[in-house]
Each structure stands twice: as structure tokens, then as C-alpha cells.
Amino acid sequence: MLEIFICEDDEEQRKRLTQYVSDYIMIENLDMKVVISTAHSKDIINYLQQNDTTGLYFLDVDLQEEKSGIALGAEIRQYDTQGAIVFITTHPELTYLTFTYKVEAMDYITKDQFTDIQKRVIDCIDTAYHRYMQNKHNHRKLFQTKMGDKVISIEYNDILFFETSSQLHKIILHAHNRQVEFYGKLKALPEMDNRFYRCHNSYVVNKDNIAEIDIAKREIRMVNGQICYASSRFLKGLKDIVPK
Template sequence: MLEVFICEDDEEQRNRMIKYVSDYIMMENLDMKIVLATENSEEIIDYLKNNKVIGLYFLDVDLKEEKSGIALGAEIRQYDSQGAIVFVTSHPELTYLTFTYKVEAMDYITKDKFTDIRKRVTECIDTANQRYVLNKTNNRKLFQMKAGDKMISVEYGDIMFFETSSQLHKIILHAKNRQAEFYGKLKEILEMDSRFYRCHNSYIVNKDNIVEVDVGKREIKMVNGQICYASSRFLKGLKDIVQNK
């Protein structure tokens, strides 16, 4: 489900935005819902810290707090790299700040008498929904982890293997073009996807990305050239996986 967030400090305008969004979702029977409509930007960040989200965000640029809506958008990107951000503003001249904060925005809606705000909102909903449905159709499943103060998203298809870190309770993710370290347990990761195979007490490998298994060296070569390791206990299962690919 695509989750919708509204951050607007003017209560009347916030209620109007809620109505525009909820009416259109109901009318079009979309797989979406408003999970939070607030004047407080920290409520959105707290929600994202505790939930894995792909969202649609309508953010007032000129919030009556120290953090602007554009700064909020930049912070949202740390937790939801795939979300669609729409800025709603009475000051279109401030949109240059999105480049300063490096925020990729779907749209800018100006609060003036010349803008049909309802129409622009529904167009944003349609676009965000189309992208969401397309990603689901393409089975673009994302593995998300918190590394330091950032939320990192990696497509499951790009994951090579996981290994336990020398740091207690941490795991290293080896992906196609990156590595990331985060707190977690191999047992929990193993249950997340059928592509994952426990090949060693300290390793979990993505079966889809195995090129070959060297039984003598107990090494698993991945599609990007990385090497994962296996124990003799799990070698038979690995040979069966390679033979059946």
C-alpha cells in the first residue's frame, strides 16, 4: 500500500488537502491511505524511523517551525529513497532550495488563486500510484536497513550475500555495487526471502546470483565476481542449487 503524508501548519489548508486526497483515493478505489496529516514535521520523521515506507508526501514549504518543508524533504529521503515528494508553497521563488538540499521533487504546487490545487493534487496521486504499481509489477522488492542515521534501500536482486561482522550483533550486506553494515540477525534475514540460503554459520547467499561453487575451496563465486564462503555442512544443498539453475 502506498502511504500518504501531509505536513501543513495551517489547519484549514491541511483539512482541505486531506479532503482532496481522501476523496480521490475513495473515488478511484486506489491502494493508498493517508497515514499521517500533521503540522509537526517530527511526527513524520518519527513514523519513518519506525516503519518501512514507500510514501507520497505533500509538504508545505513555509512551515512555522525551525525546519522548512524542503529541509523536511531532505530528511525524508534518508528513510524513504523511493517516495514521491510534492512541495506546496505560497513562495514559488523558494523552489531553488530543492537543489541546495538535493531533494528530488515530483511537483511544486503554488497556493494562489490561479492554481487549481485539487487538480494538481489528483495528478500527483495518479503519477505516484502509477509508479508504485509499476514497481510492484516488476517485482522490485527492496531490502531496507538502518545504517547509522540513514535508511538504505537495496533491491533484492542486487544482493549478493550477507556475512556476520566482527562487531557484535552487526551484519555486512554485500550488494552488486556497494557494502553496508547494520544491526541484525542472520536468522531473521534468512526468513525474509526464498532466494536466501544459509551456506555457512556466518554467511547467507542469494541463490539467484551464484555463478559457480568450488567444492574443494568451499567458495561461492557471485555474478559480480565477489566470493562468498560455504561450510561442508551446506555444500550438498549448494551443488543442488547450481545444478538446477
């Protein structure tokens, strides 16, 4: 289900926007739901901290609190990198702030265009729902981690293996076309997906991307030719994956 979040401090406008969204979901029988409709940004952040979700967010830019709607959008991105964010405001000149805060917005709706707001909201719902269903049917699963102030997303299918870095508490992720170094614990990776197997004290391999295993040398050749290693202790768990 695609979850919808609305943050608007004007009660009348919030009720109207929530009604637009709820009515359209019901009429079109979409797999969507308004989870939170609130005047307070913390309600949305608290929810995201406790739930793993991909959502559609309608955010008032001019919230009557210290945090603006655009700052809220930037904070949402820390928890939901794939979500669709729509800003609603009476100040279209503030659109430049979405670039300052590095928030990728689906749309920017101006409140004074009263006859157009409902149509623009519906267009955003249609677009977000179409993308959600595409991703759902493609069964895309993303591994996400932070590098500095950036969130890096890599499809699980593209991951070859992980290895411990020479830098303390860091892990190197080897994908088909890139390497990413991040802070983490190697032992936690196999719990994330059953494709990941701890094959060595310093390596976790994606079993789906193994091309061959040399038992004598304890080498695992990946589908792109890269090599990672297995220890005798963990090798038995790989013997039946591919022909030796």
C-alpha cells in the same frame, strides 16, 4: 496500499487539501489512503520510525515551527527513499533549497494559483500511484543502507553475496555491477530474505544467483563468475541448489 501524508500548519488549507486527496481516491477507487494529515512534522517522522512504508507526501514549506517543510522532506528521505514528495508554498523562490537539502521533489505547487492547486494535486496522485503500481507488479525488493550521507538502494535480485570486511563491523556487498561497504552484522542478513544463506562465518550468499558449487574446494561460483566460499559446517545446506 500507497499511504499519503499531509503536513500543513494552516488548518483551513489543510482541510481543503485533505478533501481534494480523499475525494479523488474515493471517486477513482485507488488503493491509497490518507494516513496522516497534521500541522506537526513530528507526527509524520514518528510514524515513519515505526512503520516501513512508501508514501506520497504533501508538505507545506512554511511550517510554523523550527523545521521547514524542505528540512522535513530531507528527514523523510532517511526513512522512505522511494517516496514521492510534493512541496506546497507561497514562496516559489525557495525551490533552490530542495537542491541544498538534496531532496528529490515530484512537484512544487504555489498556493496563490488557487484554480490550479486541485488539478496539480490530482496530477501528483496519478503519477505517484502509477509508479507505485508499476513497482508492485514488478515485485521489486530493495536492500537499502547508508554510506556517509547517502542512502544506497540495490535490488535484491542484483545481490550476489556479502562478506565481512577487513574493517571492524563492516560488510562488503557484492552486486552484479558494484560493491558497497557498510556497517552491519552478517548474521542479521539471512533474516531479511530467504534467498540469503549463511554459507561461511564470513559469507552470506544469494542462493538465486549461484551458478555452480565445487564441493571439494568449497567454492561457490556466482552467475557472473565471482567466487565466494562455503565452510563444511554450512555446505550441506547448499548441496541441493544446483548440480555439483
